[in-house]
Each structure stands twice: as C-alpha cells, then as structure tokens.
Amino acid sequence: MKELPIEYSHCPIRHVVDRFGDKWSMLILYILDTKGTLRFSEIQKEMIDISQKMLSSTLKRLEADKLVHRKVYPEVPPRVEYSLTEVGHSLMPHILSLTSWAKDHFEMFQR
C-alpha cells in the first residue's frame, strides 16, 4: 500500500483502505473479537494459511494503530497475548456490518 497523497488526507475511505485494505488485518481483528485474548500461536492456528512473518507484521501495525493490545509476560519461554483495545472493539460492528451484507449477497460471490 502506497503513501496516501496529502490532498486526500481528509478522505475517510482512503484511510480505511490504507489501513484495512491489506490481506490480513480485518481477519485478525475479527478473530480477536470473536475469541477474545489469544497468544501468537493461537491466532496462527485460527488462520492456518498465514505466515509468521505476515502475522507478526500485521499485528505490529494493528498495535501501532491502537486497535490491538499486546501484553508480554516476562516468562521463559516467552508468552505474549493479544486482544482488542477499546477502539478496536468499537470498530468491529462496522466490519461486521460489511460482512453481514456479504453473507446476504453470498450468491453473487459464487462466480
């Protein structure tokens, strides 16, 4: 995803696409919303086809965006738990709104 042109810095759609238009963000948010707090490996189990690299980098971005909270336990072996922040939770109804529409119009998705 490229830099957002300055002249569009006010456009919410551009922001949304810029932030959630990647392959994994929405799905991770959805999983954390559904399952609650999860460890790194648990999230990966839920998705099967995501690589460690993408899970790691996507989580990092979501954390930077304050949508996901990352809690590290000072243990050996290390334990890290991920959960949605308040802001993250506030976003979910709007994502679910989109997916509910997708469900209703599911037939059109059977190309």
Next chain:
Amino acid sequence: MKELPIEYSHCPIRHVVDRFGDKWSMLILYILDTKGTLRFSEIQKEMIDISQKMLSSTLKRLEADKLVHRKVYPEVPPRVEYSLTEVGHSLMPHILSLTSWAKDHFEMFQR
C-alpha cells in the same frame, strides 16, 4: 489478491477483503454513490491519481460483481456511463458505516 482457499469459501471476511481490499474499489463505489451516473473521464477527474488502467480494470471487476452498471451509447465519439446497481447501492450503507467510524477516530490517523 490471491485465490481464496477453498476451506475459507464460507468466510465472509475473506470474501470482503478479496473483493474490496484492493486500492480503488471502495472509492469508486463511493464516488458513484455520491455523484450518481458518471462517464469514464468524469470518474477519473474525481480521483486524479488513478491511472486509466486501474480505473478500467477496477470498473470491469465491479461490473462483473454486479455492483456497477455500464451503459454504452452507440455514438461517435463513444460515450459510456457508469452507475451503481441496486446491489451496489445496498452495499453503500455498510461502507459508509466503516468510514463514519474512521471519521470519528480520525485523530488516531494522524500518525
């Protein structure tokens, strides 16, 4: 965007990301929803930074998904008008729901 794994063919989020996770789809839908029926060049004027290639291919995909209607006038020079279909319009409230959230949480977007 890659092929959607079969085991996830029922997952609405995967579908949504697969269909609207690209750079331009949502924005084009938004513009057509706001401005109504527009010609090819008029859409492009609204976006400035989209290339002809991407506008063309994205419109084609949206048309294949029955979200956008394409009407050709048999004139010279040619005239083509694009507008949202009923299904396309039914999708908009859900996209706007997402963008309204983005507006509300706009501060966090000032990285």
Next chain:
DNA sequence: CTGCATCCGATAGGATACTG
C-alpha cells in the same frame, strides 16, 4: 514460544503509447 532477518517469487499497480 515468539518472533526477526533474509531471500525470493508473484503480482498489484503506474507510465506511456496506441486504437476505434
């Protein structure tokens, strides 16, 4: 276990030129 570093291929997407 939870990552980061590196290498690498696929492809999304931009620039330009050309056509009916």
Next chain:
DNA sequence: CAGTATCCTATCGGATGCAG
C-alpha cells in the same frame, strides 16, 4: 472519448533459518 497493450517497478507476502 474510452479504453487496450506493453513495459516496468514496488511491494506484498511466502519459505526458511536463526535468536532470546
């Protein structure tokens, strides 16, 4: 005007190996 064709680049994202 409304595209198509071609070329090209950046980046997305996967595989593997390594570290704390």
